[in-house]
Amino acid sequence: MKNIAMRLMYDGTNYHGWQYQNNAVTVQQTVEDALSGLLGEEIKVTGCSRTDAGVHALDYVLNFRSDTNIPAERLPYALNYYLSDDITAVEAWEAADDFNARFASRGKQYIYKIWNNRMKNPFLSGYSWHIPYNMDRAAMKAAAVHFIGEHDFSAFMAAGGSQKTTVRHITRCEVTEDKENQSLITVTVEANAFLYNMVRIITGTLAEVGFGRISADEIPVIIEKGNRTMSGLTAPPQGLFLKKVYY
Amino acid sequence: MKNIAMRLMYDGTNYHGWQYQNNAVTVQQTVEDALSGLLGEEIKVTGCSRTDAGVHALDYVLNFRSDTNIPAERLPYALNYYLSDDITAVEAWEAADDFNARFASRGKQYIYKIWNNRMKNPFLSGYSWHIPYNMDRAAMKAAAVHFIGEHDFSAFMAAGGSQKTTVRHITRCEVTEDKENQSLITVTVEANAFLYNMVRIITGTLAEVGFGRISADEIPVIIEKGNRTMSGLTAPPQGLFLKKVYY
Structure with a gap:
């Protein structure tokens, strides 16, 4: 076959x-x-x-x-x-006979789109998280950097996963603004593998940094404590896109 | 009031x-x-x-x-x-008491999106014209320039309009490719006013230039003859966006 x-x-x-x-x-x-x-x-x-x-x-x-x-x-x-x-x-x-799309993956890149404008965008309602409040983007960018590296991401995982380890290696985590439209913010996260809801919880935490409820400097502490109650809310699903799988 | x-x-x-x-x-x-x-x-x-x-x-x-x-x-x-x-x-x-959104308009800008890739794009199916064939983009760009200026655009009008004159002044007409994704082509047309289906017929004509069925040099002739049967097909509606109204 x-x-x-x-x-x-x-x-x-x-x-x-x-x-x-x-x-x-x-x-x-x-x-x-x-x-x-x-x-x-x-x-x-x-x-x-x-x-x-x-x-x-x-x-x-x-x-x-x-x-x-x-x-x-x-x-x-x-x-x-x-x-x-x-x-x-x-x-x-x-493909080679032993290729398995799930287990052969060496890493993945996800992007998460936030529409940060007082008014909703009819073209992005199913493709972004609408946040109508001002967000401190510089703080979000500074916070994102703290996620990079090999860490135990227990604090950024929803219940229900069946993984052996909660250690993951994030190689890229950044917050960028669209050049043509500053209201569109993209969170990009690349890692060797992901825990359940990890990108959505990282994004929700970055949003709370944007709101001033969590400071950028707290991120390493939250990672270290490994306590889900310290991280932010889970961003809604419709803003999340699997962008690339690496083999 | x-x-x-x-x-x-x-x-x-x-x-x-x-x-x-x-x-x-x-x-x-x-x-x-x-x-x-x-x-x-x-x-x-x-x-x-x-x-x-x-x-x-x-x-x-x-x-x-x-x-x-x-x-x-x-x-x-x-x-x-x-x-x-x-x-x-x-x-x-x-607004001022005499402001009328229709009659006060000095001009409008429309954009038309073409998804030029062998495969359809699930995110653009309602927001672009899917053209799976190779298109000569250089020829399309050259053809677009010929639309600029004050002309009688009878050849680029669907039946059903009720205008006094078919002369319009196109101030911008260009074909551009998205920097991040060369498959996404945008036609931008700016004019003082538009005839019925004018942008969609201009786009359809530019597409036929892309297919090699009409040459860029024929555009001035088609404009001059004012014959709808010489211009191209009417591009489908879902690729068209009213981008800006000028007052």
Whole structure:
């Protein structure tokens, strides 16, 4: 059997996240149904990440086994006829037999978008966190730097994970403003792996730094204490995008 | 009575255009209903432009008469509670008594977005024209320049307009590529006023230049002949955004 890898983009607005669930439409189920219909065999896919309901992916990687004779490179074109406009197969290739989209990942980059303006933006309501209050962006930028490095991120994890260790290595964490529109703030976080809701809790904590409720200098203390009650709120899902997976 | 001016942003996806229609949800009707509910009087608004179904506005201006005691500056905050997420009141002010959002306009800027990639983009399906073929962008840029100036644009007008003259003055017409993503092409057109479907026909003509079906040098000839059958197809509505109105 071939081991086929594929890159997707998806708008998560209308899905209950990536992972298969009973009685809920998920991206995984939708892609498996489309692939199974196209290839005439039951396809099960392995995804690189379990994105939550409402979270988006700009570059998602999955793999699956198939006996198909269709060249892997042609699959996205055919598959896109089976998929609705909110999921696009971008590229596919025949991977090494032992490639696993989840376990082969060496790291991922997420971005989180904040619309920081008194008025909501109709084009960003499903794609950002609307914060109508003034935020101290310099403080947020200073705070972001403190997340970089190898740390135990227990304070930035929601209950429900099943990981062996809570140590992760963040290689990039920064807060930037869009050049054309200062109201649009992007939080970029890159790490070898992530804990459950980690980017959303880091973003919520950076927002509280912006509000002046947490100071930038407290971040190392919060990391060290490992106490979830000291970190900030969990930013809502719709601002989060999986941007890149590294192999 | 006060004459109140207001700036809106709207995502036109779910509306049958700006203008009031029987048996169809339009932006004008939605805004009038919200204002009437908020102010407790029947409000009729005058909009700066009649956008078509599916067309968006980044900065739309309207005006209306009201006896309200609410300061104009506070109105957007209150109104946004009555409006769904796809329309936002951004700003309001008390205008001169003779201000008319339609007739006072000295010019407008529209942008049209083309997603030029073999694969569709889930985030741009309602906000761009997906063109999966290679386009000669240098030729499109050269062609755009020919639209600048005062011309009779009869060849770039759909039937149905009621204008006295078909002469318009285009002050800016350019084709640009997004720096971060070369697949995203923007056509920007600025003029003193526009004919019906003018930006969409100019964009469709530029696309045909990109495909090699019309050469850049033919544009002045097509303008001069004033024959709609010589210009290109009408680009679909969802890529069009009213970006700015000048007073």
